[in-house]
Each structure stands twice: as C-alpha cells, then as structure tokens.
Amino acid sequence: MSMEYFSGLTESAEIVNSLGMLTESMRITFAAVMIMAMISFAIFMIGMYINLKKWGLGSEGYGLKPSNGSILTFPKTLAYQMSAKGHGHGQNIFVTLILDALLQRRALKRSPGRWLMHIAIFGGWIALCIMSVAMFVVEIIHMVGIHIISPEVFREMLSFPNDVFSYILLFGIIVAIFRRLFVTKARESTIAFDSVLLIGLTIIVVTGFIADGIRNGTFWGMGMQSDLAPPASLFHVVISLFFCIAYIPFSKYMHMIAGPLTLMANKGGE
Amino acid sequence: MKGEPSINTNNLTAVQLMELDACVRCGECVNWCPTYDAANKDPGLAPRDKILRWRQFMNKSYGLRARLFGPKAIPEEDIEQFKDDVYKCTTCGMCATVCEVGINTIELWESMRANLVKRGNGPYGKQGMFVKLIGEYMNPYMADNKDRLSWIPDDVKIADKAEILYFGGCTAELRQQKLAFATARVLNHLGIEFTMLGEDEVCCCSALVRTGQYEIEDIARKAARKNVDGIVAKGAKKVLYACAGCYRTSLVDWPRLLNEEMPFEIIHITEFLEDLIKEGKLEWKKPFDNLTVTYHDPCHLGRHVGVYNPPRSVLNAIPGINLKEMDRIKENQRCCGAGGGVKAGVPDLALGVAETRVQDALAKNPDILSSACPFCKRNLSDGRDSLGADELVVEDVIVLTAEALGISLDDCVES
Numbered sequence: 001m002s003m004e005y006f007s008g009l010t011e012s013a014e015i016v017n018s019l020g021m022l023t024e025s026m027r028i029t030f031a032a033v034m035i036m037a038m039i040s041f042a043i044f045m046i047g048m049y050i051n052l053k054k055w056g057l058g059s060e061g062y063g064l065k066p067s068n069g070s071i072l073t074f075p076k077t078l079a080y081q082m083s084a085k086g087h088g089h090g091q092n093i094f095v096t097l098i099l100d101a102l103l104q105r106r107a108l109k110r111s112p113g114r115w116l117m118h119i120a121i122f123g124g125w126i127a128l129c130i131m132s133v134a135m136f137v138v139e140i141i142h143m144v145g146i147h148i149i150s151p152e153v154f155r156e157m158l159s160f161p162n163d164v165f166s167y168i169l170l171f172g173i174i175v176a177i178f179r180r181l182f183v184t185k186a187r188e189s190t191i192a193f194d195s196v197l198l199i200g201l202t203i204i205v206v207t208g209f210i211a212d213g214i215r216n217g218t219f220w221g222m223g224m225q226s227d228l229a230p231p232a233s234l235f236h237v238v239i240s241l242f243f244c245i246a247y248i249p250f251s252k253y254m255h256m257i258a259g260p261l262t263l264m265a266n267k268g269g270e
Numbered sequence: 271m272k273g274e275p276s277i278n279t280n281n282l283t284a285v286q287l288m289e290l291d292a293c294v295r296c297g298e299c300v301n302w303c304p305t306y307d308a309a310n311k312d313p314g315l316a317p318r319d320k321i322l323r324w325r326q327f328m329n330k331s332y333g334l335r336a337r338l339f340g341p342k343a344i345p346e347e348d349i350e351q352f353k354d355d356v357y358k359c360t361t362c363g364m365c366a367t368v369c370e371v372g373i374n375t376i377e378l379w380e381s382m383r384a385n386l387v388k389r390g391n392g393p394y395g396k397q398g399m400f401v402k403l404i405g406e407y408m409n410p411y412m413a414d415n416k417d418r419l420s421w422i423p424d425d426v427k428i429a430d431k432a433e434i435l436y437f438g439g440c441t442a443e444l445r446q447q448k449l450a451f452a453t454a455r456v457l458n459h460l461g462i463e464f465t466m467l468g469e470d471e472v473c474c475c476s477a478l479v480r481t482g483q484y485e486i487e488d489i490a491r492k493a494a495r496k497n498v499d500g501i502v503a504k505g506a507k508k509v510l511y512a513c514a515g516c517y518r519t520s521l522v523d524w525p526r527l528l529n530e531e532m533p534f535e536i537i538h539i540t541e542f543l544e545d546l547i548k549e550g551k552l553e554w555k556k557p558f559d560n561l562t563v564t565y566h567d568p569c570h571l572g573r574h575v576g577v578y579n580p581p582r583s584v585l586n587a588i589p590g591i592n593l594k595e596m597d598r599i600k601e602n603q604r605c606c607g608a609g610g611g612v613k614a615g616v617p618d619l620a621l622g623v624a625e626t627r628v629q630d631a632l633a634k635n636p637d638i639l640s641s642a643c644p645f646c647k648r649n650l651s652d653g654r655d656s657l658g659a660d661e662l663v664v665e666d667v668i669v670l671t672a673e674a675l676g677i678s679l680d681d682c683v684e685s
Contacts, residue, residue: 047334051291054332058284062377062526063485066279077284100372107370110298189297193322250334258292259371265285269372270363270573270601 030139033237037136040241047249048257081265090267100268101260117175121201124169128208129244131158131165162212170205177202197252200243207236275331276344281384281482289378290325292371293318299365299375304605305358305612308622314355317365317375323352324382353386357394358619360612361480362605363573376574379610383482393481394615400477405489408472409440416469421447423681426454432465435506435534437497437520439513440473441644449644451682452672453512453539459677460551464510470500475527476519476570481611484527494524502533512539512668514568514643515609518575538571539668540580540642547587555676558590563670564636565593566627566650567603568643581642581667588674596630604630606641608649624653631662638663640670 049071056073059066061080067073082093099105104122108115138154176198179186211232213219248254263269279287299317300306306315313319327349329335330342359379366375386392393400403410409418421443422428436457442449457464474497475490484490497520501509511517521536546552563585571577578600585593598604607613607623628650631639639654639662641647651664672679 050334050337051288054328055284055287057279057332058282058287059279061283062381063281064283066282067284074284074288078288081283081285104370106372107296110368110370111296114296185297189295189300191295191322194295252294254291255294255371258288259294262285262289262292263372265289266372266374269369269374270366 030143032234033136036238036241037245040246043246044248047246051249051254078261078265082267093264093267096263096268097260100263106269113175114179117172117179120168120172121176122172124165124167124172125201125244127165128162128169131162132240134158166205166208166212169201170209173198173201173205193252200239200247200251200253204236204240204243207232207239211236273340273343275336275341276349277327277331278385278389279328279332280388281381281485283381286374286378286381287328289373290321290328292373293321293325293369294371295322296370298368298370302364302368302602304362304364304607304623304626305360305619308607308619308626309358312355312358314351315358317359320352320356320359320379320382321373321375323348327352349386349389349391353391354394356382356386357392357397357481357611358616359610360569360605360607360620360623361610362569364602364605367573367601380480380482383480384485385482387482387486393483393611397477397481397483397611397615400481400611400614401483401486401489404473404475404478404493405487408493409444410473410477411440411444413440413444415471418443418471419468421450421682422454423451425458426451427458428454428468429463429465431505432463433505433507434462434464434510435501435504435508436464436466436510436512437474437501437516438466438471439511439516439644441515441648442513443471445684446644446647447684448669448679448682449512449647449666451679452666452669452677453510455677455679456543456668456672456675457510459672459675460546465504465506467497467500467504470496472496474516474519474524476515476523477611477614479519479523479527480609481615484523490523491527494527498524498528498532506534508535508537508542510537510539510542512642512666513645514538514571515645518570521575538577538580538642540584541577543668543671544580544583547583552587552675554587554589554674556674558588558670558674560590560592561637562592562594562635563638563640564596564631564634565599565667566596566606566631566639566641566646567600568641568646569603569605569609571642572603573601581640584667584671585640588670590674591670594634594636596634598630606646606649607653608645613645613649620649621652621656624649625656626653628653628657628659628662632657632659636662638665638670640665640667642667 052071052074053069056067056069056071060073060077104115104119107118135155135158138149139151141148142151180190180198181187210219214224214226214232215229217224217226248256295318297318303317306312309315327344330344336342356379361376361379363376366373369375383392400410403412407413408415436453438450472493475484475493478484478490517538525532565581565585567578582593585591604627605623606627607620613620639650641650647664647666654662654664669679
C-alpha cells in the first residue's frame with residue numbers, strides 16, 4: 001500500500017524540500033488518503049447513527065406515543081408519510097426529487113438571487129465530489145491491477161471540468177460571503193451555525209485552488225514551488241474529508257441530507 | 271449519574287424531528303410571517319428561530335454531547351419563553367408555503383404545542399378554557415347544545431335523514447347565524463334535500479387540535495367519533511361545510527384522531543356551489559349593483575387543503591360583482607390573524623394581523639371584503655372597525671350568494 005497518491009510529483013526521492021517542510025511522513029500516499037477517508041466516513045456514520053437515534057425518539061405517526069429511539073423508526077415513519085394521502089398538496093416523488101431537491105425550484109420561486117448562489121454552491125460541490133469519488137475509484141481499479149485507464153490520464157481528463165466546477169463553487173461562495181457581510185437582513189441573522197458552513201467551504205475551495213496551483217507550478221499566473229504539492233494536497237484532502245463528510249451530521253451541512261428527505265416526506269411541500 | 275433531559279419528544283413524529291435539521295435558516299419564512307410583522311418583528315416569533323431553538327433543545331437533550339456526558343439542562347424560563355412564542359402563531363402555514371425545503375411547519379407548531387401541553391407549559395392564556403368549554407358544553411361558547419337548532423327559521427326544511435348533511439359548526443349555529451341561515455336557505459332554494467345533526471352535533475374540536483390540547487381527556491377523539499357516527503346514522507354520503515375550520519378539521523384531523531378514513535365525502539359549500547353553477551342550476555334573481563368585491567382566502571380552506579378556486583368561481587358567477595384580487599392571494603395570502611387559538615389567547619396580536627389584512631383589502635377600494643370562514647369574518651370585521659373603515663362590508667361568500675339568488679336574510683338575528 002505504498003502507492004503514491006498522484007500529486008503531480010513523480011520523483012519520490014526528494015524527501016525534504018528546500019524549505020525543510022516535506023518529510024516522508026507527510027508524503028501523501030494512497031493508503032494515507034484511504035485511511036483518512038475511512039476515518040471521515042466512520043465519523044459520518046457515527047453522527048448519522050446519533051441523528052437517527054435522536055429522530056427515532058419521535059413517534060411513527062401523528063398522535064402516537066414516542067418510539068424508543070430505534071434507528072428504524074425514522075425510515076418507517078418516512079415511508080408511511082410518503083405513502084399517506086395528501087390533502088390538496090402532494091406531487092410525484094420524481095418531480096420532487098428532480099425539480100425541488102435537485103433544481104431547487106422552491107428557492108428559485110422565492111428568490112432567484114439566492115437560488116443562483118445556492119445552486120452554484122450545490123452544483124459545484126456535488127460535481128467536485130462526484131469527480132473526486134470517480135478519481136478514487138479509478139485509482140482503486142488501477143491499484144488492483146485492472147488497467148482500463150491510468151490515474152494520471154484520468155486526472156488530466158478531469159482537469160477542465162474540475163476547474164469549471166471549482167469556479168462555479170467559488171462564485172457561489174463569494175456571493176454567499178457578500179450576502180452575509182453586506183445584506184443587512186442576512187448579516188443580522190447570521191449565527192455561528194451559518195458561519196461555520198461558509199468558512200468550511202471557503203477553506204476547501206481556497207486550499208483546492210492553491211493545491212492545484214502548486215501541483216501545476218503556477219497559480220493564477222504566479223509561480224509556485226512544486227515540491228510543496230504533497231503537503232498542500234494533503235491539507236486540502238484532510239480538510240475536505242473533514243468538512244464534506246465527517247462534519248455533515250454535526251452541522252448545518254446536515255441540510256444536504258435532511259432537506260431532500262423533508263421534501264420527500266411532505267411530497268414536495270405546500 | 272446522568273440527569274434527565276429537560277424536554278421529551280411527545281407528539282413529535284420522527285419525520286418532524288428530522289425536519290428540524292433540514293432548516294437552512296434562509297429567512298424566507300421571516301419575510302412572510304404575519305404575527306412576526308404584527309408583533310413589531312419580535313425575533314422570538316420568527317419561524318426559523320423557533321425551529322432553531324427546538325433543535326438546540328433536542329441537541330442539548332439527545333445530541334452527541336448529551337450521549338457522552340449526559341443531557342444539558344435547559345432553563346425553565348427558556349422553555350416558557352419558547353411556549354409563549356410558539357403560541358403567538360396563527361398556524362396559517364405561510365412559512366410552510368415559502369420554506370425552501372418544504373418543512374410542514376403547520377404540523378410542527380401544533381406538535382410542539384401538544385408536547386408543551388403535556389409537559390405542563392401550554393396552552394396560552396384563555397386557550398386553556400377550550401377543554402372545559404368543549405368538554406362540558408360541547409361547544410366553545412358555553413351555549414346549551416340545544417341552541418344549535420334555535421336559529422332555524424320556520425321556512426327552512428331540514429330532512430330527518432338525507433344523503434347530504436350540512437355540518438353547521440359552533441360559530442355559525444351559535445354566533446354568526448346569518449351564515450347558517452344563508453346556507454340552509456340556499457340549499458332549500460336549490461331543491462337540495464339535506465339533513466343536520468342538530469343538538470347531536472359536537473364541536474369539531476379545531477380549537478383543541480390547533481392549540482395542542484386534543485389529547486386532554488380524549489375530548490377531541492370522542493367528539494370526532496360522535497360526529498362521524500351521527501353523520502353515518504343520518505345516512506349522509508356528502509357532508510357540506512360553510513366553516514373553513516370545521517372543514518379542515520373534518521378532512522385532515524378527524525381521520526387522524528380516529529385512525530380511519532371518513533365514510534363520507536367532505537365538501538366545502540363553495541365547492542358544492544361551483545359544481546351547481548357549472549351545471550347551470552343557479553338562477554340569479556337579484557344581481558348586485560356593480561359592486562367591487564375582494565376575496566380573502568381562509569388559511570384553513572386555502573393553504574391547508576388547497577381550495578382556492580371554488581369561492582372565486584362562485585363570486586365571479588354572481589352578476590354585478592366585480593372580483594378584484596388583493597396583492598397577496600391564494601398560497602401567498604396573508605392570514606386574517608384569528609387562527610391557531612390566537613384570537614382567544616392573544617387578541618391584540620390577532621387584531622394587529624387583521625388590521626394589516628384589511629389594509630391589503632382597502633388598497634383595492636372594494637365595497638365588500640368577502641371570505642368563506644366565520645372566524646375570518648369575525649376577525650376581519652374587528653380589524654375593519656379598529657381601522658375605522660366603516661364603509662367596508664365584510665361578508666361571507668354564501669351570504670352574497672343567497673342575496674344574489676333573491677333569498678332574504680333580513681329575519682336573521684345574530685347572537
């Protein structure tokens with residue numbers, strides 16, 4: 001498991017860089033990323049378990065007694081509610097998932113500006129997440145000896161869409177920060193619960209751009225020290241795994257899961 | 271030893287507990303909340319902040335930290351403050367309509383209220399009287415239930431049994447009898463044979479459900495049972511309602527309370543009339559003299575169950591009426607302020623919301639502000655009086671229908 005994570009540096013001989021920052025222990029490897037991903041996923045699962053237990057303290061229907069906190073209570077209640085008759089409301093689940101969860105029609109109806117900000121963050125985040133998972137899968141396939149496509153080639157293929165969606169995400173984040181800072185209503189109502197989410201996303205995007213720039217030796221026209229690529233990548237990967245996976249159940253990021261579930265439970269809402 | 275959580279999850283479903291985590295605090299609900307506006311933008315009344323506070327209560331009691339180190343105590347005054355805030359809501363559902371993730375806030379507020387009632391915090395102010403009044407008198411007006419029949423004029427024919435039953439409701443039968451007069455006479459005029467429950471009718475218990483008191487002494491369930499059994503015994507297949515509150519409660523809450531489908535069709539009188547108008551069965555004998563009417567959607571008829579067009583179809587069909595819509599209508603309508611027990615519990619707040627809604631209407635210079643709910647009529651009338659807009663008539667759609675059909679209601683004396 002010593003396969004080196006592809007960071008743009010192919011020679012592994014250079015253990016300590018000119019700044020003395022890079023040590024062997026810091027060199028990012030596939031195994032290291034794998035372990036961090038597993039830890040993040042484990043924290044995510046623990047968080048989801050706690051949330052399911054918490055939700056499971058509710059009843060299975062209106063007017064019924066509270067349940068005992070079983071993790072099965074929520075899915076059973078959700079399934080029951082989705083199949084129950086709606087009164088004047090209610091739409092097909094596919095309409096709900098595509099128009100309301102994916103395209104966020106309800107937000108568009110109320111505030112096109114806020115919708116644009118959110119769809120940029122959502123679209124950019126989802127696309128980058130999918131591409132990261134795809135890259136991960138290609139590396140695994142390659143590692144077990146199935147040579148369909150080399151990770152290096154695949155990474156180059158993803159380079160352009162990666163850039164596009166990174167800028168889309170960046171745009172959304174800049175609008176969100178602007179809104180939280182300069183729109184009075186939004187600023188006055190902002191609490192730590194909201195700020196943490198935005199700060200997390202900002203760090204991920206900024207470190208992503210820096211890591212990518214270092215790997216390519218150039219960042220928005222500025223020359224970068226390529227030998228810093230592994231630790232920069234490592235930092236970006238760690239922070240991304242932390243915010244984008246592990247931290248979800250414990251923060252406002254939870255709305256990414258609870259939002260679509262709510263839309264499904266209420267048949268698209270009123 | 272770990273302490274006990276300060277709150278419990280009584281009356282909240284697993285889905286509702288999940289919904290607390292779905293709120294993104296976008297603030298859209300705050301932009302539209304009528305009681306938040308009428309209370310000088312009291313932050314405690316903002317729907318998203320109520321969700322935030324209950325989520326914090328849940329996490330302090332059952333979250334990660336609570337699991338590791340035991341629940342964190344929530345000061346009793348925080349819970350009391352929360353109770354005050356969650357009861358200063360008309361449960362109009364505007365926050366649910368604009369919620370970007372579709373949280374069913376109407377049910378959420380009602381479940382929180384029921385939870386707080388069981389905990390000993392709720393209800394609010396005079397709302398606590400509903401249990402005693404409905405339990406003892408079977409109506410919230412302390413009236414003898416036999417008085418439900420006293421409004422019926424000699425000319426009105428009510429069959430002992432019929433396929434159509436008119437469920438009058440406490441307010442129309444005991445306070446706003448003109449509404450019951452109009453409904454009964456319109457049905458007679460159209461040759462529709464109908465029956466009523468009379469003194470066997472019991473309050474629909476909307477007030478108990480809306481204020482979270484429906485489980486106390488099992489009054490609401492028993493009332494629903496008595497009404498449903500009575501309706502079945504009358505041989506009714508269709509039940510007509512001229513009260514939006516009774517209509518919503520029968521349609522949504524009775525099946526839940528009894529855990530069974532209703533064995534009859536539940537129809538609002540405007541839906542019934544709309545069908546008859548389409549069939550050409552209404553002959554307008556006394557057209558209005560070119561009056562401008564604006565229509566206020568009752569929350570219980572509109573947003574709660576989606577009946578928006580039938581009242582408009584009826585008004586549009588009446589000759590001499592020019593229907594002029596307010597800016598906020600249908601799913602974006604602004605509440606009249608009476609619902610959710612606010613009229614009884616926080617009358618000043620109810621009046622403040624009503625004034626704003628009447629101003630919405632006055633902006634269109636109407637002769638008549640019409641609605642299809644006796645509670646809306648009552649509160650909008652109060653709002654009009656408070657504003658001194660004496661020239662504005664507030665009247666129900668069915669009363670306007672009766673008048674346009676040439677039916678006299680002059681002999682009606684309201685309590």
